[in-house]
Amino acid sequence: MKTIPAKTIVSSYTECGWFGSNYNMNIYKGCCHGCIYCDSRSECYQIDNFDEVRAKENALEIIEKDLRSKRKKGIIITGSMSDPYNPFEREYELTRGALKLIDMYNFGVVIDTKSDLVLRDIDILQNIKSHSPAVVNFTVTTADNVLCKQIERNVCTSSKRFEAIKKLTDSGISCGVLLMPILPFINDTEENIHDIVQKSAESGARWIYSGGNFGVTLRINQREYFYQMLDEHFPGIKNNYVNLFGDSYLCISPKNEKLNKLFVSECRKYRLLYRMENILEEIRKEFVENQIKF
Numbered sequence: 001m002k003t004i005p006a007k008t009i010v011s012s013y014t015e016c017g018w019f020g021s022n023y024n025m026n027i028y029k030g031c032c033h034g035c036i037y038c039d040s041r042s043e044c045y046q047i048d049n050f051d052e053v054r055a056k057e058n059a060l061e062i063i064e065k066d067l068r069s070k071r072k073k074g075i076i077i078t079g080s081m082s083d084p085y086n087p088f089e090r091e092y093e094l095t096r097g098a099l100k101l102i103d104m105y106n107f108g109v110v111i112d113t114k115s116d117l118v119l120r121d122i123d124i125l126q127n128i129k130s131h132s133p134a135v136v137n138f139t140v141t142t143a144d145n146v147l148c149k150q151i152e153r154n155v156c157t158s159s160k161r162f163e164a165i166k167k168l169t170d171s172g173i174s175c176g177v178l179l180m181p182i183l184p185f186i187n188d189t190e191e192n193i194h195d196i197v198q199k200s201a202e203s204g205a206r207w208i209y210s211g212g213n214f215g216v217t218l219r220i221n222q223r224e225y226f227y228q229m230l231d232e233h234f235p236g237i238k239n240n241y242v243n244l245f246g247d248s249y250l251c252i253s254p255k256n257e258k259l260n261k262l263f264v265s266e267c268r269k270y271r272l273l274y275r276m277e278n279i280l281e282e283i284r285k286e287f288v289e290n291q292i293k294f
């Protein structure tokens, strides 16, 4: 694996970011999981050879320096621009090393991933949980493993992700599902929404977050790559996108309203949280309960 120089890795403080996070951390640049819709390959991020994973040089030393210099404790999120559990992580253990530091310096963590390799780090997540929030979100866009292998080509299947959620929640780690993106004409079916909500609940997830609309955003570079993949894996579908969305950034499913109604009613039926304010409340509530216990 190649490396690239970096001055800092843990960002500066924000009051309330994604899932209540205060700091962002990307140890790797690029991702080889091969999701056909990946936003991180958009031109605006200027990541050359996006599919090639590179690690930040001396990542753990830099992260330790960053954490030591923070005046405020808080929650660190990882997984926004690349999956922290790419295949190289198995050998290099940089995410694992960062979690150990996060634990040592009493920060909390939110991990967004599609990989069940996160199971390897349950021990450290449990340690973090004893003093701060430790949360894992799995992205699941389809309940169908065959479709999953077409749209998220190089990472474990949705079934494996549900199994990982079960193992994590059985170990006391709070998990949720990110139900995004929903690709118009591909996974925007009622059956898919129903199955994902049901399987999330059965595996022990506490929440499922869809972002409010069922669709995908497309930007320069991301769109070209996505269309190329549609031509390879879903012949004919590209024309539907071109005709309906043109160059729009937001590509909302024509079935959005129907799917949203179903999503909300299914989440209520299975007692899953789906509004961000309630999810944040849950994360904070559990944290306070843990503090009292210890």
Ligand code: SF4
Pocket: 031, 032, 033, 034, 035, 037, 038, 039, 040, 081, 082, 083, 114
């Ligand atoms: S796992 Fe995330 S970062 Fe990696 S290719 Fe898929 S969408 Fe992009």
